[in-house]
Amino acid sequence: MLQVAEEAFRGGNFELAAEIYGSELAGLPQPERGLCLRRADALARAGRMAEALDAYGAAARLARLRPEELRELAESVALSIRDKELRLPPWGGGGGAEGEGLGDPACCRPPELFACPLCRRLLCEPVTLHCGHTHCRRCAEPGDCGRCHRPRRPAEPAPAPAAAPPPAARPRVNVVLGNLLHKWFGAESRARRLRAEGDALRERQELPAALEKYNQALEMAPCKCSLIAQRAELCTLMKNYQQALHDADILCRNKPHWPAGHYVKAKALSGLERTEEALKEFLYCVALNPEWSSMKKEAQKIMCEMFFPAFENVHDSLTAPFSSRTSHTRLKPAFLSSINTQSAVEDNSVAGSSKDTMFRLTKTPSQESDVFRSTDSSVTHHVLDLYFDDNKKSLGAILSSLPGVGLKRKLSSDMRDLQSLDVPSKILKKDGDVLPENTTDTSSEIPTTLVDASDFECSLCMRLFYEPVTTPCGHTFCLKCLERCLDHNPLCPLCKEKLSEFLASRTYKKTVLTEELIVRYLPEELSERKKVYEEEMKELSNLNKDVPIFVCTMAFPTIPCPLHVFEPRYRLMIRRCMETGTKQFGMCLADELKGFADHGCILEIRDVKFFPDGRSVVDTVGVRRFRVLSHGQRDGYNTANIEYLEDKKVEGPEYEELVRLHDSVYDQAVAWFTSLKDNMKVQILNHFGSMPGKEPEPQSNPSGPAWYWWLLAVLPLENRAQLAILAMTSLKDRLIAIRRVLIFVTRKRPR
Structure with a gap:
């Protein structure tokens, strides 16, 4: 049962x-x-x-x-x-977490965009973390982000056991967002800062100074509810229970369904040892939020x-009167x-009534x-x-x-x-017994007269932010503008603070709040800015016109070509190739008169590894040959209008002759490589890899068989000779030329 x-x-x-x-x-x-x-x-x-x-x-x-x-x-x-x-x-x-119901009432809440993810109040001294989210500075100092729960800083290698960990630098205020808060929320922002200063003083147990800060904040805050609640808590800590009760009574009369008001009132009544009234307020707290566990425990107690x-x-045999056992109670x-x-x-006016x-x-x-x-x-x-x-x-x-x-x-x-409580004779501030009914609703939209596109202007390109990124020193730039500056110097373009750590991470996260504000309040300007950016990307994506040219060494189709990039202009060039999605650029030899040779090879980026100082190692492979039609420049690096080269195909007897020549030269190449000394073969294999196999159809690739280009890269030829062969569009002519080279190097080899 x-x-x-x-x-x-x-x-x-x-x-x-x-x-x-x-x-x-x-x-x-x-x-x-x-x-x-x-x-x-x-x-x-x-x-x-x-x-x-x-x-x-x-x-x-x-x-x-x-x-x-x-x-x-x-x-x-x-x-x-x-x-x-x-x-x-x-x-x-x-509900569920400890402290349920202590959040600010709706009238005191800021617009969602400007609410700190942790304290849910108006951002105070906004700090943008490494992940791109923005918090109050005091909320950001402990470490993790309140939205994505990532560490405030990027992961760093552990220091040596003997080395002491460096002290964590205090996060810097986001200059752009800080200025916007002062402009768009003048009084609220000042009151919020005073409140934050009061919170800091309270944590240091400087309670009278904290009270003064709260009083100053109350004088200018459009909505005073949450501030009065916080002052009541502070008065309870200072054992000034009458003032705490006065503040709490104001809140309960004007915000009867806000649990925080009943909470501070319960604490004040407990301090005054008015236990029965405190129970009533604790029960109110639980009634308004039945999952408020701490209030439930207080009521139970x-x-x-x-x-x-x-x-x-x-x-049962104990018959002593109840009053004789008072020493056992705490009532x-x-x-x-x-x-x-x-x-x-009994009330005579309602005597005998069942609804007495x-x-x-x-x-x-x-x-x-x-x-x-x-x-x-x-x-x-x-x-x-x-x-x-x-x-x-x-x-x-x-x-x-x-x-x-x-x-x-x-x-x-x-x-x-609720309205008959004794009001203390000395009130700390002239708040009155009733909160203002027409308090400012900070959840409303920002007036259009306050929105100015110049507040969101990048100081480098002088245009609207596109993909805004905030540095650890608090300055905001377009992502592409910042990257171009860091190519030249690892310092902030504005304050010249060292950004080596920021540069080393190479994981620039967009400032979420700044971007959301632009999307909401400047949609037309953003549309124009996006159009300009897309046109630039489209122009950079053209692989026939203004193709970026890396002037360095010889490159061949199908052959890997690792590059060490350290010059700022080539850092920009490589990054743009990645951003456009083409991942391709041209490689040409230098030319004293023209700047670079008239023929080259398109390289495709397979991987990029960045170093903390901005240098990078780029893994590329040759794709196809081209001829330069005109030379040019863009932002410091060379460009060219090009046309691509393809071998002229042959048929009939000419094709049969080409196949015989192809097979013969291939066998000759294998014999030459086999005859090399072991140490030389190891060096070649480590740098270029194994020799590709013979293809059954020599004309299947527009640039010819892969083994041919491998052999041309391996043979000890001058760059000018290699360039002349690269420019040929006849596979037969190239095979004849390489056969002559093989005969020459075989005869010259010391016996």
Whole structure:
């Protein structure tokens, strides 16, 4: 049966669970504490509060109750308050973390774009992390990003064991975003900064100085709710509970559904030892967010002390009056006197009415002493019962009907008790008792008059930011502009701070917030800027016109050509080849008159490895030959208009003759390579790889067979001779030329 009861409890059939537990208890010679607690939990969940409290009392008679054993009671009371007093819809979840409900109310929240991912408040001294997300400076200092949860800095190699780790540099403010905040949110930004300074002082335990900062922030903040809540918390820390209560009362009257107001009020009331009123506020917190675990624990603790004092193992034979055991409780004398005094509070104007909102206590002291002796006696027959009947009394009625909670106080269904608190004679600031109704809604759109494209202008290209990137020193540039500057010098173009570490990572992340602001507020300008960029990329992608030329050495189709790039102009050229997606550029020999030769080979980039100082090793392979039509330059590197070369194909007898010549020269090449000394062969193989095999169809490739180009690269020929062969469009002529070279090097080889 107990298993059935547990299943009924889990299934939400609390009435059935309570009946089964009650039946099981009735059949036992002595009450079992665990069953008493489970029955009490089921009764509480079923809304039968008076019976539930009797059941909890029976458990307390067997052994002292612990606050965690009143979890179901606290939740049940709070959920009923949510339904009947606050008239809020059933709780649908959504909380969970410690501190739920302490977030700022809607009127104090900044636009989503300008909210820090960690503190959710207006960005204060915005800092852009390595990942591209922006936080408040104080939020960014601990390390991880609040959005992508990546480290604030890129991964670095571990230092040697003997070396001390360098101190982490304090992140720098993003200059562009900082200026925008001051321009678009003048008062809010100043108040936010004062608040942040107050937070820092509070962490250093300089509480009076922190209070002064909060007061200054309150003078200029358009919305004061969250600031008043924070000041109330600080006053509680300073043990100035009256001021904290004054601030909290203002919040509760004006933001009755904001949990933070009730939280600070509960803490202030606790400091003033007004325990019963503190319980009411803790229950409000749980009612507004049933997943607020810390508030639930506070309510459970107070309930445990109020309803079930520390009487352990009270036997049936014990007849001492309740009042004689006051030394075992931690409740206030006022509470004990109220519960031991026969009270009858009655309002003549509503006497005899079934909807009477007055509380009446009729038990005698002798009856009170029986509370912990029998589960049938009702210590709290009136406790909370008024609230859970069809009359749906107010929260004040519930708590006033608890033992010792305002027994002689007239209840109100319109929360007049929230407005009747004593206001301290000395108020720190002239906030007034009511918050301004027409507070500035910071969630609205930014006025178009404040949006200026010049605020988003790159200081290098003097155009709208395109793919904005922020350096560790806080300056923002277009990604391509910054990369071009770092090609020449690893210093910030504006402040000249060293950016070697930033350059070494080569993982420039766009500043997300800056880009989002441009997309939202400058869509037309961004469209024009994007059009210009795409036209540039299209022009750079043309592999016939203005093709970038690397003037260095000979390159051949199908042959790898590793390059060490260190000149700024070629860094730019290689990066552009990668950005356009072509990954191709031309390679030509230098020419004293023209700058570079009239023939060359297109290289395709297979991989690029960057070094911390900006240098790189580029792995390329030859693709096809070309002839230069005209020479040019772009941004410091050479360009050319070109046409591609292809071999002239032959047929019939000429083709048969070509095949015989091809096979003959191939065999001759293999014989020559085989005859080389081992050390020379090893060097060739390490640099150029193995010789490609003979192709069955020599004209299948427009540039001829791969083994031929391998052999031409390996043979000890001058570059000019290699260039002349590269320019030939007749495979037969090239085969004849290479055969002559093979005959020459074979004869010249020392015997």
